[in-house]
Amino acid sequence: MSEPLENGSNYTANKYRTPDGAPADIVIFTITSKERNAAKKSLPQRELQVLLIQRKLWPFEGQWALPGGFCKESETMYDCAKRELAEETGVADVHMEYFNVYSEPGRDPRGWMISHTFFALVNESLLLNRRAADDAADVRLFTVEKALKMDLAFDHELVIKDALNRIQHKMLTTTIAREFLPQEFTISELYQVIQTVMPGFEERNFVRKITSTQSRKGIIEEVRDLHGDLKMSNRYSQRAAQLYRFNDYVPQLSIYS
Amino acid sequence: MSEPLENGSNYTANKYRTPDGAPADIVIFTITSKERNAAKKSLPQRELQVLLIQRKLWPFEGQWALPGGFCKESETMYDCAKRELAEETGVADVHMEYFNVYSEPGRDPRGWMISHTFFALVNESLLLNRRAADDAADVRLFTVEKALKMDLAFDHELVIKDALNRIQHKMLTTTIAREFLPQEFTISELYQVIQTVMPGFEERNFVRKITSTQSRKGIIEEVRDLHGDLKMSNRYSQRAAQLYRFNDYVPQLSIYS
DNA sequence: CTAATAGTGTCTCTCAGACAGTATCCT
């Protein structure tokens, strides 16, 4: 490793140019549910949304951007993102993952800023009582589609695209769908969540595969009540549907087996 | 986003504490082949190795560490890692991927250093003519197993563990095995590479699955010579084995289908 | 001939994929 400056055990101030800041930016995804007006009880319309703040100050004043903020010397990047998430939305204990670094020279007019990006998956219910933080003029949810058409601050359009790709991939290969769902959910809800994130997804025998094939039935399990009877829900349908919950088990995928 | 300092469009020097550097560190993996001494031609013994440098200067003087170096304002992190990889090993155009950030306070005695880590997968043949760079006392390959038992500089033990986990996962879900193989290879070679990275891997009907199942046969294809005849190799066996090459196709994995 | 690797045959049970059909029950 080539150090900026070395003098034996007397390491003095760095005489090289150092970054002007290490921000963390967070792509907060949520899935909103809206009732369709059908004649009977029906499945809600779901949309993948991303939370943006409107900047109050230079640079990119007035434009929409990802929430985020600068890392302090006393915290890790993850802690920083967690803190910023809490400050911007009031939510804690949600699934948040680091996914990339953005270091293109000139990406931030304020100087040499290397941005660390996270995505968070938040249940809609947790984002109800959000408010604009001090440094933001406004906070709002946008559908991902709409957000990508806006003129966002910094390189945040690219960041959102990358985050979307990442969660789309993880949606099919891990059980992150759970982050958008209540603890107990129906197969239709799960199916809808997957389709919302991954619009092309279609699996005709979905119910059967996930509940009865040898290799997958460890993913979810039926919920039973105190008497050991199967627990059902008729929230979205006349005929009550079986409730399921996720297990800890995550199947190992392989292209070679 | 909460800025360190804002004053309208006159943004002045940052009065907050800023990082003392943004290094990139690279976990360079390679698979070495060693002939076994058997009575007949036989498959080589393969080992997963990682390239380390011995530090010449404070801090961690004399200890082994990952190659790496500080990012410049004019380059991206990826460019930085590519540059350092070339400086340390003389190799270019290899598979290199960003995989994590390490920002634990106090991880570097020189100050507040946020390290960005990459892994590179390099064919053994490319690492032959390496030499110690200016700031390193020595450069050497170690088996991953051995490297993890050494007292490495910084948090590099953790970094290597994380990188290993990442490539183990990618070995089974993507076609990165190609990075360790020549363009044309036999099924046994491919199988060995997978096993070297993923010691638990076992697949009895490997040949059959990868060559003749509908869903997978796009991954590799048989190599033919100019006359259209199948191209074989008897490098590791008496009976010549079919040569294959990777296609661009990568199967889409899913836990739901 | 023999060691070492390469590759095939065969059998059973499960799964994928498609689609039609039945079940439930609120409005």
Place this chain on the structure above:
DNA sequence: AGGATACTGTCTGAGAGACACTATTAG
């Protein structure tokens, strides 16, 4: 009654998993 969702039956062909077996050829 009928609309909306929930779930089951059934059929075909492909694949998973196991293991024994044949093929090839340098040394």
